[in-house]
Amino acid sequence: MKGIVVYDTSYGNTKKIAETIAETLKESGIEVDLFDVKNVKKLSAKDYSFLVLGSPTRFGTMSFAIRGFLGKVKKEEWMNKPFTAFDTENPENIEKKEWSAAEKISEKLKDKKMNQLLPVMKALVLGQKGPLKEGEIDRTKDYARELAIKLKPN
Numbered sequence: 736m737k738g739i740v741v742y743d744t745s746y747g748n749t750k751k752i753a754e755t756i757a758e759t760l761k762e763s764g765i766e767v768d769l770f771d772v773k774n775v776k777k778l779s780a781k782d783y784s785f786l787v788l789g790s791p792t793r794f795g796t797m798s799f800a801i802r803g804f805l806g807k808v809k810k811e812e813w814m815n816k817p818f819t820a821f822d823t824e825n826p827e828n829i830e831k832k833e834w835s836a837a838e839k840i841s842e843k844l845k846d847k848k849m850n851q852l853l854p855v856m857k858a859l860v861l862g863q864k865g866p867l868k869e870g871e872i873d874r875t876k877d878y879a880r881e882l883a884i885k886l887k888p889n
């Protein structure tokens with residue numbers, strides 16, 4: 736079983752979350768490839784058994800690059816495969832459930848009949864450039880450990 740973790744980032748905060756998820760999955764014995772979305776030229780579902788996709792929240796939704804990546808996730812290839820989604824966003828928006836890149840990504844992947852493994856992870860960033868709020872890396876590690884359990888039920 737090998738998964739792919741894909742993220743977009745402008746200031747590095749979403750990258751840190753993606754790296755933490757990838758490292759924690761690896762520590763749990765799960766193989767993953769980690770990609771900045773800009774470096775994904777071609778996506779082959781044959782190579783991967785699950786997808787973790789993350790974006791900074793911009794104007795209540797995902798970045799243009801992540802929207803473009805979703806066009807490469809072909810329904811006929813990815814349906815029934817597991818996924819989870821994460822984003823970075825500002826704490827003042829946390830109550831606005833729909834105002835979130837991760838929620839929008841989840842909707843798109845569910846439209847492709849993929850299986851959502853966990854509720855989305857919303858990592859909190861202070862201001863536009865960050866840093867991440869204190870404790871968010873530890874919270875991400877917990878999230879990724881939970882994800883590993885879902886991926887390896889035995």
Ligand SMILES: Cc1cc2nc3c(=O)[nH]c(=O)nc-3n(C[C@H](O)[C@H](O)[C@H](O)COP(=O)(O)O)c2cc1C
Pocket residue numbers: 743744745746747748749750791792793794795796823824825826828834860862863864865
């Ligand atoms: C143009 C722009 C629009 C943004 N819109 C939102 C938003 O709608 N909601 C929110 O919580 N944060 C918003 N932010 C803050 C971003 O979420 C923050 O810049 C991002 O998490 C940083 O991630 P990065 O370091 O990976 O680029 C916005 C930032 C920019 C630059």
